[in-house]
Amino acid sequence: MSELLERGAARTRWIRSRMPLLAAVRDEFAERRPFDGRRVGMSLHVEPKTAVLLEVLAAGGAEIVATGNHGSTQDDVVAFLRGQGMTVFGARDDTLAQHEANVASVVEARPHILLDNGADLAAGVVAAGLADGVVGGTEETTSGGIRLRSELAGRIPFPTIVINDSALKAIGENRHGVGQSVVESLMRITNLMIPGRRFVVAGYGWCGRGIAQYLRAFGGRVAVAEIDELKAFEAALDGYRVADLGELAEWGEFFITATGHPGIITDEIVDRMPDGAVLANAGHFPWEIDVASLYARASEVTELDAAIERIDLPDGRHVILLAGGRMVNLAGREPKGNSLEAMDLGFLLQSLSLERVATAASTLVPGAQPVPDDLEREIARRFVRALGADR
Structure with a gap:
């Protein structure tokens, strides 16, 4: 095991141990297998908390093809994820042009489900004429939600759940x-x-x-x-x-x-x-x-x-x-990102929203939309229990 991979594995191991919501849904996905036969394309910051999210999706049967966002990729985590058999493009020192090429590589892999950040993948599949092969996806950010509802409005034939529309994400994450x-x-x-x-x-x-x-x-x-x-x-x-x-x-x-x-x-x-x-x-x-x-x-x-x-x-x-x-x-230097608890909540939203897309896309409308209310309420109940606020 290379030193880089070993460091990524150790960092991910610590973070995995402090994300109980994702641990529970990982067990659920391993039983339900909602992503069997599906390729999930991701464009999201590649850091240890994201690695835990990808492990959860893989436990549910997903094939992962991913890249990070420009300037925030953590090379040890990339090495760890590749060691888990996932296809991950990108490095921390990538130029903007290389990052754009990485996004294009994910699009060219023809993912069935998009886990997007900034609507880069959504824009990419539309530009490449590959949108018909996408079942649906999620969008993490305000910036991506704005793009979906402006420059990409009416051009997305599949449902995209905007995680940032969630009151839970707004408050917690x-x-x-x-x-x-x-x-x-x-x-x-x-x-x-x-x-x-x-x-x-x-x-x-x-x-x-x-x-x-x-x-x-x-x-x-x-x-x-x-x-x-x-x-x-x-x-x-x-x-x-x-x-x-x-x-x-x-x-x-x-x-x-x-x-x-x-x-x-x-x-x-x-x-x-x-x-x-x-x-x-x-x-x-x-x-x-x-x-x-x-x-x-x-x-x-x-x-x-x-x-x-x-x-x-x-x-x-x-x-x-x-x-x-x-x-x-x-x-920035020594990047940590959001707290583990905040991302445990946020990535539980991602996981269950992606499952809804994979298993019930026909119940959703094309284009940008909020997290379904029943998921919001279920996740709120789980978070309150995990936080111990009910005791």
Whole structure:
């Protein structure tokens, strides 16, 4: 066994031991075999928690063909999964072009079921003319849900359950999982103080709510930039300063994007920031911070650490960019991602939603749709029991 594979196996073993919900459904799937004869194509962050999810699907009879997301693949986990007989493309150092080729390789394998993140596989099968061979799938993220309901609307002939529409995922994984892991990653990467520092969170969806909550819990002074009037209203009643991002740019010291939309931190916003401002992105796609423009106009770019770059600007100021503008909690140094409990919940949602697609696609409508209510309620009951909150 290679050292890389051994490390991936050891890390996955620890995480598997702390995910009781997935352990239970793995036993159920081994008995029911809902994926017999089905090939599951995955495009999702390849890290130990994802490895446990793929083991669960394989126990249910699924053939796995997978790739990670750009910049977040963990090579030891890839080695471990390949050692389990799964086809996994990609490496942590892949360029964007190589990542796109990896996604194309999964599409070319003609999966019957898609486990998607950012709607890359859905877009790929449509572009390749292979959508008729897909029974259905799931989509993990806000960003992917937006794509399915905009550029891909009316072009998806199979049902796609958007996991991010789930209230369980919103509360458990997004608010508390992402909120905790983004703040933890910010602290781990920079080693900077949170208490008393000024943070601007762009977006007050469930992830933004969680990030703001955990920053404040550590003593940070938090402001929220949100264009949706009702979300801004909620942020104000939650006790945050609420204003336009342009106005907050001069006030903030740290800026964290969590909107799912491109072009949030632009040159105009950067020009208003104080010297030394720290920029991080928590959204799925690396497009919320205009990184290309930052690099293009920089007088100098210096790599200070594995996930820290100093961008010197022509006017003498500089900003600090974390993880190259990719997801700071998964693409940064020592990536951990969301807590085990949050992902145990989230991946139970994935597992049972994929089973519904595999066994009862005819009961679902084509295109993007929420998690069926009966699954939501069953999973909520299981999580409360597993957490011990009923005792």
